[in-house]
Every structure is written in structure tokens, then in C-alpha cells.
Amino acid sequence: MNLQNRLAGQVALITGGGGEIGTAIALRLAAEGSAVVLGDLDGAKAEATAARVMAAGGQASAIALDVADPSSCEASVAFALSSFGKLTTLVNVAATVIPDGTVETLTLDLWNKALAVNLTGAFLMCKYAVPHLREAGGGSIINIASQLGHIGVQNRAPYCTTKAALIFLTKILAQDHAPDHIRANSISPGFILTERSSKRVGGKDKARLLNGPRHLLNRPGEPEEIAAGAAFLASADSSFVTGTDLLIDGGYVTFKGRMTPEGKTVMVG
Numbered sequence: 001m002n003l004q005n006r007l008a009g010q011v012a013l014i015t016g017g018g019g020e021i022g023t024a025i026a027l028r029l030a031a032e033g034s035a036v037v038l039g040d041l042d043g044a045k046a047e048a049t050a051a052r053v054m055a056a057g058g059q060a061s062a063i064a065l066d067v068a069d070p071s072s073c074e075a076s077v078a079f080a081l082s083s084f085g086k087l088t089t090l091v092n093v094a095a096t097v098i099p100d101g102t103v104e105t106l107t108l109d110l111w112n113k114a115l116a117v118n119l120t121g122a123f124l125m126c127k128y129a130v131p132h133l134r135e136a137g138g139g140s141i142i143n144i145a146s147q148l149g150h151i152g153v154q155n156r157a158p159y160c161t162t163k164a165a166l167i168f169l170t171k172i173l174a175q176d177h178a179p180d181h182i183r184a185n186s187i188s189p190g191f192i193l194t195e196r197s198s199k200r201v202g203g204k205d206k207a208r209l210l211n212g213p214r215h216l217l218n219r220p221g222e223p224e225e226i227a228a229g230a231a232f233l234a235s236a237d238s239s240f241v242t243g244t245d246l247l248i249d250g251g252y253v254t255f256k257g258r259m260t261p262e263g264k265t266v267m268v269g
């Protein structure tokens with residue numbers, strides 16, 4: 001299938017665009033013809049992603065962005081418009097890392113930080129982007145949630161709670177802005193092999209061993225597999241898809257057991 005021009009004429013603003021999944025999404029959307037604007041707390045990483053997109057023949061620009069800061073969110077939307085003249089797609093990827101802990105041990109500051117970045121950040125980006133998506137005649141909002149917004153895990157209340165809420169925010173966005181021809185969907189990845197996720201268990205090799213078996217497909221996912229879903233949700237191929245959560249999780253959420261080649265069921269989770 002030739003997807004080279006599936007997203008021609010689109011302009012996508014991607015938060016967390018300097019991270020691994022953000023970068024994979026940027027490369028994929030650009031390869032399909034979209035211009036991409038990368039925003040990241042780490043401006044140098046956003047610039048690096050933009051450079052990779054342009055080296056591959058795509059159109060990109062980059063800006064330092066803190067999604068926890070309303071004025072920075074507003075400025076990033078203005079920057080996207082000044083870069084490419086319109087906005088058709090918003091991809092909220094940015095999320096912060098919070099240390100493990102329970103409600104007893106976590107500070108209120110850490111809890112508030114998770115809410116500010118993972119949830120309010122998406123709210124703010126949507127707030128400033130929606131008028132321009134509407135002006136473009138409609139568009140697509142894609143929120144990167146998590147399998148852990150479906151199945152909670154111990155010691156990660158801030159992350160799991162904010163991702164579950166992001167899935168729900170997406171459903172309401174879809175309802176509120178369907179009349180504007182704006183579709184809103186979330187993606188819930190399974191364990192995706194990135195530096196951020198692997199650090200938690202001591203590196204990518206360990207993460208493969210430990211987290212692979214938690215999926216029916218017996219392996220972690222790759223950032224490019226999330227990017228493929230994002231490209232689908234940005235494209236007209238998903239023109240009748242809104243208010244949904246797309247699990248790209250190798251079966252993590254579906255089933256807590258997995259059949260080994262020997263026919264034994266291994267319980268995971």
C-alpha cells in the first residue's frame with residue numbers, strides 16, 4: 001500500500017515530540033505527507049526530531065514547550081500556525097515520570113505534577129488548538145494514553161489515574177466537537193520499548209524479558225507500532241472513528257494468561 005500522500009495537506013502539532021514515541025509519530029506522519037510541529041520540554045530534543053524529519057524529506061519545525069504552562073501551550077499553537085499556516089491534527093504525547101509510591105509516600109507536589117502534565121496539559125493543548133482545527137474545517141485529536149489507564153498497577157496511582165482520565169477526556173472531546181468535524185480518539189499502548197519505560201526495570205534487555213510475557217504476543221511493542229495507529233487516526237481512513245480508545249498493546253489488557261508453545265497457560269500481570 002502506498003501511504004506516501006495519505007496525510008498530504010495536514011499540519012500536526014505533536015507534544016512530547018522529542019521523545020521516542022513522539023519522534024516515531026513525527027517520522028510516520030511526515031512520511032505520509034503531513035507537516036509536523038514538534039513541541040517538547042526539552043527543546044533540543046524537539047529540534048533533533050525536526051532535523052530527522054527534514055533529513056528524511058519531510059516538513060518540520062520545533063519549539064520548546066511546557067504543556068503544564070498555559071501560555072506555553074498557546075504559544076506552541078501560534079507557532080504551528082506561523083510555521084505552516086493551519087492546524088489539522090493535535091497529538092498529545094507528553095507525559096512526565098513520577099517515582100513509584102503510594103498515597104502515603106507520594107508528595108502532593110508529585111501528584112499535582114502528574115495531573116498538570118499528563119491530564120491538564122492535554123486539556124490546555126486542546127483548548128488552544130480546537131478553534132484552529134475548527135477553522136481548518138475539522139481535524140483529529142489523538143491523545144496518547146496507556147494500557148495502565150485500563151489496568152492499574154501498584155505504586156503508580158498518579159500515572160494510572162491520569163491516563164484513565166485522559167481516555168475519558170477524549171470521549172467528551174469527541175462529543176463536544178463532533179459538530180465541528182473534529183474527531184478525538186486516544187491510543188493506549190502496551191509496554192513499548194523506550195529508554196523511559198525500560199529504565200524502570202534496568203534497561204531494554206531486561207524489559208524484553210520481564211515485560212514481553214505480559215502481552216499475549218509475548219513481546220514489548222515498538223514506537224513505530226504506535227505511530228502506525230496515530231497515522232490511521234490522523235487520516236481519512238478513520239473518518240468514522242471518534243470517541244474511541246485504540247489499544248495497541250499486544251493483548252496486554254485483553255487477557256491475563258498466555259499460551260506457551262508447549263500448550264501451557266502462563267498467568268501474567
Ligand SMILES: NC(=O)c1ccc[n+]([C@@H]2O[C@H](COP(=O)([O-])OP(=O)(O)OC[C@H]3O[C@@H](n4cnc5c(N)ncnc54)[C@H](O)[C@@H]3O)[C@@H](O)[C@H]2O)c1
Nearest residue numbers: 016018019020021041066067094095146191192194196197
Ligand atoms: N513507553 C511505554 O511503554 C508507554 C506505554 C504506554 C503509554 N506510553 C505513553 O507514551 C508517551 C511517550 O512515552 P515515551 O516512552 O516515548 O517517553 P519519552 O520520555 O521518550 O517521551 C516523553 C516526552 O515528553 C516530554 N515531556 C515531559 N514533560 C513535558 C512537558 N511538561 N511539556 C512538554 N513535553 C514534556 C519529555 O521531554 C519527552 O521527550 C507518554 O505519554 C507515555 O505515557 C508509553
